[in-house]
Amino acid sequence: MFLKALEIYGFKSFPDKTRLEFDHGFTAVVGPNGSGKSNLSDAMRWVLGEQSSKSLRGAKMQDVIFGGTQARSPMGFAQVALVIDNADGKLAGMQAEEVTVLRKLYRSGESEYRINGQAVRLKDVHELFMDTGLGKDGYSIISQGKISEIVSAKSEQRREIFEEAAGIAKYRYKKNEAERKLERAEENLLRLRDILQEVE
Numbered sequence: 001m002f003l004k005a006l007e008i009y010g011f012k013s014f015p016d017k018t019r020l021e022f023d024h025g026f027t028a029v030v031g032p033n034g035s036g037k038s039n040l041s042d043a044m045r046w047v048l049g050e051q052s053s054k055s056l057r058g059a060k061m062q063d064v065i066f067g068g069t070q071a072r073s074p075m076g077f078a079q080v081a082l083v084i085d086n087a088d089g090k091l092a093g094m095q096a097e098e099v100t101v102l103r104k105l106y107r108s109g110e111s112e113y114r115i116n117g118q119a120v121r122l123k124d125v126h127e128l129f130m131d132t133g134l135g136k137d138g139y140s141i142i143s144q145g146k147i148s149e150i151v152s153a154k155s156e157q158r159r160e161i162f163e164e165a166a167g168i169a170k171y172r173y174k175k176n177e178a179e180r181k182l183e184r185a186e187e188n189l190l191r192l193r194d195i196l197q198e199v200e
């Protein structure tokens with residue numbers, strides 16, 4: 001699995017369609033303070049499904065939409081797409097050699113996620129990246145302050161990072177999902193028994 005490109009449009013300080021292509025090896029982004037370096041990693045976490053506006057350094061989610069400058073009017077939506085080379089088939093259930101994940105948010109609050117052009121739910125994006133280390137909580141994105149957060153984290157929280165790296169997180173997630181389904185089925189069964197009793 002290899003990150004090929006990041007496409008940004010209307011996200012934070014990027015009102016123009018901007019495509020960054022990543023080559024094999026090391027990529028460094030340099031620029032003066034406030035030029036938008038951190039906005040790039042914000043864009044990457046956002047497209048992967050980040051739900052916390054605070055961790056994206058905003059008060060509300062719509063703050064990621066380009067808010068305008070003296071010379072330019074604000075935009076009505078933000079859109080970010082992440083292009084991944086999936087030739088090794090590491091992305092769960094995806095046969096395609098290239099996978100594009102897209103997230104779009106309108107000022108009205110309406111939002112959409114797409115995987116290779118097909119509308120999906122946030123849950124599908126989470127499941128796609130599970131155990132790859134690339135999800136929004138994955139260990140691939142280490143933001144400022146994250147190292148000290150990991151060092152000072154409770155052992156259970158630190159264990160979650162190791163579990164994701166070891167490929168266990170997906171099974172824990174599936175187990176929780178199965179337990180929730182079981183609970184719902186038991187509730188339905190209970191209701192059904194009540195109805196049966198009433199009828200009898």
Ligand code: ATP
Nearest residue numbers: 012013033034035036037038039063064065066067
């Ligand atoms: P530093 O080196 O100081 O950490 P940086 O290069 O990482 O800076 P960022 O924090 O990525 O810079 O970008 C900050 C800039 O992004 C600010 O100029 C801010 O005004 C601009 N910005 C953030 N959100 C928006 C938005 N919604 N619309 C327009 N501009 C925005």
